[in-house]
Amino acid sequence: MSVIKFLQKTFYRRITNHTTVNLKIAKRSIQIQPNSDRSTEQTLINPLQHEDYFGVRKLVTVEDLFNARVHYGHKEGCRNQNMQPYIFGCRNGVDVINLDETLEHLFQALNFLSHVVYADGIILFIMHSHIYGHAVEKMARECGEYALTRTYYRHYFLTPDRHAAKLPSLCVFLSLLNNVNQQHSCISDCAKVNIPTMGIADTNSDPCLVTYPVPGNDDSLLSIELYLRLFETCVKNAKQKKKDDTAHAVDSIEKIQ
Amino acid sequence: MMWVSGSTCKILISAAMLTQKRALSTSAKCLRNLGNVQLRTQETNLQKTKHIKYSDEFLIKQAEKYKLNKRRLANMMGEDPDTYNDEDMKRSIRYLFPSDLDEEVLPSMEHPSKLYTSQLRIHWDENGRPLHYLYYSKKQNLNHLLHEIYQYIIDARKMGNTRKRSSSLKTQMSENQMEDCIEVDMSKEDSKKLNLDGTRWMTDVEISREILDGEAVTPMGYRQLIAQLGRLLEEENAFIAKDLIMKLRKTVPIVSMLGDVKEYEVLDDGTKCAEAGGIKKSAVAKVKLLSPGTGKITINEQPFLNYFTFISDRQTVLSPFCFLGLLEKYDVHATIRGGLNQPASFGSSRGERRSPFPSASQAAAIRLAIAKSLGSFLTPVEVEMLRRAGLLTQDKRWKERKVFGQHKARKKHTWKRR
Numbered sequence: 109m110s111v112i113k114f115l116q117k118t119f120y121r122r123i124t125n126h127t128t129v130n131l132k133i134a135k136r137s138i139q140i141q142p143n144s145d146r147s148t149e150q151t152l153i154n155p156l157q158h159e160d161y162f163g164v165r166k167l168v169t170v171e172d173l174f175n176a177r178v179h180y181g182h183k184e185g186c187r188n189q190n191m192q193p194y195i196f197g198c199r200n201g202v203d204v205i206n207l208d209e210t211l212e213h214l215f216q217a218l219n220f221l222s223h224v225v226y227a228d229g230i231i232l233f234i235m236h237s238h239i240y241g242h243a244v245e246k247m248a249r250e251c252g253e254y255a256l257t258r259t260y261y262r263h264y265f266l267t268p269d270r271h272a273a274k275l276p277s278l279c280v281f282l283s284l285l286n287n288v289n290q291q292h293s294c295i296s297d298c299a300k301v302n303i304p305t306m307g308i309a310d311t312n313s314d315p316c317l318v319t320y321p322v323p324g325n326d327d328s329l330l331s332i333e334l335y336l337r338l339f340e341t342c343v344k345n346a347k348q349k350k351k352d353d354t355a356h357a358v359d360s361i362e363k364i365q
Numbered sequence: 366m367m368w369v370s371g372s373t374c375k376i377l378i379s380a381a382m383l384t385q386k387r388a389l390s391t392s393a394k395c396l397r398n399l400g401n402v403q404l405r406t407q408e409t410n411l412q413k414t415k416h417i418k419y420s421d422e423f424l425i426k427q428a429e430k431y432k433l434n435k436r437r438l439a440n441m442m443g444e445d446p447d448t449y450n451d452e453d454m455k456r457s458i459r460y461l462f463p464s465d466l467d468e469e470v471l472p473s474m475e476h477p478s479k480l481y482t483s484q485l486r487i488h489w490d491e492n493g494r495p496l497h498y499l500y501y502s503k504k505q506n507l508n509h510l511l512h513e514i515y516q517y518i519i520d521a522r523k524m525g526n527t528r529k530r531s532s533s534l535k536t537q538m539s540e541n542q543m544e545d546c547i548e549v550d551m552s553k554e555d556s557k558k559l560n561l562d563g564t565r566w567m568t569d570v571e572i573s574r575e576i577l578d579g580e581a582v583t584p585m586g587y588r589q590l591i592a593q594l595g596r597l598l599e600e601e602n603a604f605i606a607k608d609l610i611m612k613l614r615k616t617v618p619i620v621s622m623l624g625d626v627k628e629y630e631v632l633d634d635g636t637k638c639a640e641a642g643g644i645k646k647s648a649v650a651k652v653k654l655l656s657p658g659t660g661k662i663t664i665n666e667q668p669f670l671n672y673f674t675f676i677s678d679r680q681t682v683l684s685p686f687c688f689l690g691l692l693e694k695y696d697v698h699a700t701i702r703g704g705l706n707q708p709a710s711f712g713s714s715r716g717e718r719r720s721p722f723p724s725a726s727q728a729a730a731i732r733l734a735i736a737k738s739l740g741s742f743l744t745p746v747e748v749e750m751l752r753r754a755g756l757l758t759q760d761k762r763w764k765e766r767k768v769f770g771q772h773k774a775r776k777k778h779t780w781k782r783r
Contacts, residue, residue, distance in 0.1 A: 230494060242512060245498070246512075246516075255499060256499075256502050261503060264501075271416040273493055274493035274494065
């Protein structure tokens with residue numbers, strides 16, 4: 109859990125309108141070093157010392173996002189003021205999301221997700237939607253992680269229960285709104301209990317309380333499928349990397365001995 | 366607390382309540398050791414026992430103990446331990462501990478999987494990681510069932526859309542999904558039919574007990590489940606989910622009057638005669654049905670049309686025959702006492718007032734008697750039809766008594782503001 113706390117200190121976002129500035133701060137706080145050789149001196153790998161340990165930047169391009177209709181926002185009247193920095197513009201009364209911002213936020217988010225999975229964290233995928241809930245549950249099951257696509261019992265995370273399973277280490281929201289277009293109550297509950305959150309923020313949702321907001325469309329089938337695919341590959345890759353690294357570490361320790 | 370002999374006590378050890386050392390700290394008060402004997406007592410302080418949960422290893426051990434104890438009981442009763450049923454076990458426990466008390470209070474021996482419901486079990490591993498992917502929804506088993514049903518709905522729609530792409534959101538398919546289309550074996554036509562006759566959906570209690578491992582089902586959750594299943598049944602290709610659907614259905618036994626239907630007697634002429642009685646309010650009717658007949662009806666040795674002058678009464682009496690299309694095929698000899706017109710049986714004070722018209726209650730009593738006696742000549746299906754039409758149920762309504770402070774049973778005095 110110390111890894112998570114370290115990450116929270118460095119990445120926890122302060123509520124400002126200048127997201128690009130924040131990202132730079134975040135980047136500076138990571139100790140960026142050139143990829144170290146796997147010499148006998150450094151048998152234990154620290155993935156946090158790498159800028160992109162899981163190769164997340166190779167997974168997606170702006171063109172992929174465009175083809176998946178991630179830039180489609182809602183109508184001008186539905187716009188949430190806090191989404192202003194992420195909106196590229198407005199055409200025919202429909203907001204268009206800035207895909208450059210989306211891409212950068214997405215890389216940060218996927219990187220964080222991979223690190224949490226690498227540290228044996230519990231990921232909870234949340235999407236309160238009748239249409240896409242099934243796909244989310246299926247994806248979570250295949251990853252070996254968890255899903256919540258039904259009613260969320262308010263303050264579930266707030267009541268401490270010694271005789272229950274652990275709370276999730278990271279909550280991934282595929283939509284920040286619930287089925288009645290109100291902000292999902294799990295977001296504030298996670299903030300109260302220090303659980304980092306990650307979420308796809310459409311133009312009508314509020315990204316303030318989310319640690320890693322990703323501006324993007326949450327209503328189109330193609331965009332949801334894209335996100336699910338990305339999350340799945342990240343989780344699986346991170347788990348595979350964990351296996352490989354532990355095997356490699358064991359081998360190298362044995363060699364030394 | 367019950368005192369029993371030492372040899373039978375070991376049998377009494379319900380495998381469920383032998384708790385492990387880890388749980389002893391909180392449930393030590395549950396167990397009272399009396400020498401060789403471990404008796405089962407219920408910890409009534411729910412606050413203390415609320416958080417006690419049992420692991421899978423514990424359950425496996427309990428299951429093994431249960432098996433052993435079952436065989437011991439069989440040997441004790443002198444029965445074959447290999448073919449020893451749950452029913453045999455119940456019977457032998459009732460024999461060993463006879464009592465007039467309710468079944469819930471008496472000792473029982475149940476398999477640990479029934480005693481340790483989903484709520485009492487540990488659903489996470491040693492690292493605190495949940496075992497079920499829907500753990501955080503709090504209704505993991507029910508939501509998984511809903512997930513499965515929805516998967517079948519999707520598959521059923523895919524099968525219908527192999528040729529053309531539908532534009533609606535729910536049936537929209539991307540390239541990946543097109544590859545997963547299911548092929549149907551068109552040669553097996555019977556497998557396509559889903560016959561739900563004579564079955565009903567399981568109740569929420571049954572589903573919780575038998576399918577969801579004892580996880581509680583709320584009324585809302587049950588409604589959701591039934592609605593989802595309804596949506597599945599609306600699909601053309603719902604037969605792919607046949608196993609799951611039949612698992613959630615229970616047969617409805619046909620309730621008919623076959624038990625009460627007597628066999629007809631054969632008279633000297635060769636005619637068949639069936640007798641039955643019918644009651645409505647104070648009217649008591651006895652009817653003899655003769656077959657083959659010409660549709661002749663006599664009531665108290667009077668012709669039918671003379672006795673019942675009202676058309677409604679005539680219709681009532683003839684309705685069982687009309688319903689089955691057997692109007693002129695039976696002869697009826699009916700005797701009736703009671704109702705408004707005649708004194709009731711055994712000289713009761715009711716019904717001493719005589720009116721020139723026979724009453725509807727008499728007609729209804731005769732109708733019931735005719736329907737019952739007809740049963741002797743009919744197939745069980747036709748008897749079931751009569752029962753479903755309501756012709757075989759006795760109308761138990763009586764006149765409501767007059768209430769003081771009011772005019773009649775319900776009619777109240779005129780309401781005055783002041």
